[in-house]
Amino acid sequence: MGRVRTVFEKSVDGRRGSSVPSSGFPKRDLDEMIPKKFIRSTPLNLPKLSEPEVVRHYTNLSRMNYSIDVGFYPLGSCTMKYNPKMNEIISRFEGFTFIHPYQPEESVQGALRIMYELQEKLKKITGMDHFTLQPSAGAHGEFTGMLIIKKYHEDRGDFKRKKVLIPDSAHGTNPASSAMCGFEVVELKSGKDGRVDLAELKSKLNDEVAALMLTNPNTLGLYEKEIEKIADLVHDAGALLYYDGANLNAILGRIKPGDMGFDVVHLNLHKTFSTPHGMGGPGAGPVGVKEKLRDFLPVPIVDFKNGRFYLNYDLPKSIGRVRSFHGNFIVMVKALAYVDFMGEEGLKKVAELSVLNANYMRKKISEFLKIPYNDFCMHEFVASGEELKKYGVKTIDLAKRLMDYGFHPPTIYFPLIVHEAIMIEPTETETKETLDNFIEALKKIVEEAKSDPNLLKNAPTKTPVGRLDEVRAVRKPKLRWRGDDK
Amino acid sequence: MKRYTRTHEWIEVDGKVGRVGITNYAQDQLGDIVFVELPEIGKELRKGEVLCTVESVKSASDVYAPVSGKVVEVNVDLDSQPEKINKDAEGEGWIAKMELSNPSELDELMTEEEYEKFCSQGE
Structure with missing residues (x-):
């Protein structure tokens, strides 16, 4: 998929979403009603599109989004539980x-x-x-x-x-x-x-x-x-x-x-x-x-x-x-x-299941990824991609590859006291099948890191856009569309 | 004479003044540096106090003064080209020059050999 065109780039002169009927009142010039200094001298640059074009534009954008209603979102420290x-x-x-x-x-x-x-x-x-x-x-x-x-x-x-x-x-x-x-x-x-x-x-x-x-x-x-x-x-x-x-x-x-x-x-x-x-x-x-x-x-x-x-x-x-x-x-x-x-009992169960889910994942993941403080954990745990460095792969590559498997990546590089940190919080609202699927994907990716590290370094390839240039985004941020860049 | 700290700074002393920066190991750990908040010239620091902050894509990290002294010069190139730290952390990517107030503190720091050993032990 190529770059998504903005709604402005889709604009065609003369097209509009709706037509307003005549009010029946006599038409008056704008400068009769508003002092001239308050009237724009250049027309407002609004995109010109039909209603279905607008609906499709935003519906298609929304389909590129990832949320807890789409899939597993084990973003450590953020408690991305299902929102009833x-x-x-x-x-x-x-x-x-x-x-x-x-x-x-x-x-x-x-x-x-x-x-x-x-x-x-x-x-x-x-x-x-x-x-x-x-x-x-x-x-x-x-x-x-x-x-x-x-x-x-x-x-x-x-x-x-x-x-x-x-x-x-x-x-x-x-x-x-x-x-x-x-x-x-x-x-x-x-x-x-x-x-x-x-x-x-x-x-x-x-x-x-x-x-x-x-x-x-x-x-x-x-x-x-x-x-x-x-x-x-x-x-x-x-x-x-x-x-x-x-x-x-x-x-x-x-x-x-x-x-x-x-x-x-x-x-x-x-x-x-x-x-x-x-x-x-x-x-x-x-x-x-x-x-x-x-x-x-x-x-x-x-x-x-x-x-x-x-x-x-x-x-x-x-x-x-x-x-x-x-x-x-x-x-x-x-x-x-x-x-x-x-209720009171339900909330207790939340704590129990969030801790159970995290420990289940910690135990399974510790079989193929280093967990520096591998102690009985509460609702989340922190693994490390340190040992993958020898294959030229960093935790960020691991995280990006998870997107190709359809998961939202966990929190990475936090907390700072763990090198190459990857912080996983499953929450209580996930089933064992979901946890198993994620663990299986992560295990496969660790194997890929050893056999074909480029799969990780070039990831993600199955998302609407590929690897973003995070360095340029910080050094030369473009915070809004100005109409002059295509 | 060049010395290293346990918090991954280096200092290269020539007479009474030392050039200070972060080590090559540190820049590799931090990843791409995107911003350096340079210290003020004239700032007096005790050994171990925060000299300045270096920001990478991953995090913002404090850089500590390897010795006590006064900041006499800063590397203004880093304002527009923070990537110099990634390219040459222990050369063109120097951060500041400090006038040492207590040169004997250098004895508490590590030599290059000691620092390499320190890093290979995983911190």
Whole structure:
């Protein structure tokens, strides 16, 4: 398949999608109604096509897309689980889609109740005392959570705490969010077992540390077994413990971050709670806090008093708004639908099956690909393409070849502490047959790497476009079509 | 005199000034370099502090000062041609020149032979 022509290139002069009937009013010149300086001097460059041409153009584009509804999407760290269609049906009820944030509270009690109930359920799931639903996605949640931590220390009159500790295996957003809040990031080297090294942590903790940002299970898919000791060390030093909720799927209904000692938690509704993501969002990144941090939450929070739900702006120490209006409301509807459909037992099963699926794959894949921290894992694991280098093949080639077998490639080159990393997260919604098909494809590709490495280096060949020039895309990005390049 | 760090920087000293860059091994691990955030001239650093950041297609990585000292010159060519690091990491792809404030720190670094051995042991 050659390059896909843009809708502008398909344009033919004189063609149009619809014809507007005469209004019956006398025709007036534009400059009679609009001052001349506001009138365009050059015509707007719109493509000229018939309606079926437009429909076919976009339908064909959509068929080139890859999504969880098309196939397996084991993108490590992203929890690409199936998005139940029931969520979509419910979230499209007119009562949800035809309301406006400026409506009086009395007329949107149902919507406020949805938000309130979601807050209550997230509290129960995470073991936190209060929630804000405002943040738009994970990194936005991190930013909000770290601002709360900053405000907490400043409110105590403690202005020394300028540092945030972050393990070298952390999601890249953690140091970025901390830096955005004005903190200095201090890296914690992981121990030999891929987990937090208590001695390293002790050596970096002091009265200048505001918080430790952690995800548990960590990005290697390993559970931080010493989490209680870690929490004690952090709290004894006067710092707070932040939970990156990206990996919550592994522990849903089983353990609560609040019980582990975390003070602030952000969740990704678009990961753990099955709302769509991956070019399909939008996401939502609610933040939960322990009681002592309630006063710093963004306003408004949704509260309930005297039989009525209301937006509570009465938090004088609030960090302020972090979002226009009340966040991505429709995403909240979907998440609550998911939690209610699954129920407590269902959510426990999510954690169990996601861990079972990951370990099944880890065990099978370890027979032909190196797994550096090959320990019992949680919902995901990290393999390495290091040993394929001697055949002139890198992990990126392996990933690209998987596309020829019809799979979305896993996350690669992350976490940074594993060379040639390939990070696999199957999630709980996949069948054993799907997992087996993927394992079989990966095994075949590893054999191809040895017998015919060019098959990998030239991949993908069965996709709408072949290997893209990632270097040029970064060095000379073209971010929009300007009409002058064919 | 050329010395190497465990964090994959090199320094080649001539008198009081040393040219600093990332090693050939490091550029190979990082893959295609797409951007170098050069340090400011005059910046004073202690050994092990972040000198600058190098961005590849895969990730953004900190480059650490191999010794303490002051940045006296930077390789401005890297602004427009970051690929120079991939082509010649330990030559034309140098990043900065530093005036050493404590030359004895060089003794703590590795020789070329030691560094090669260090890399072959898989970090």
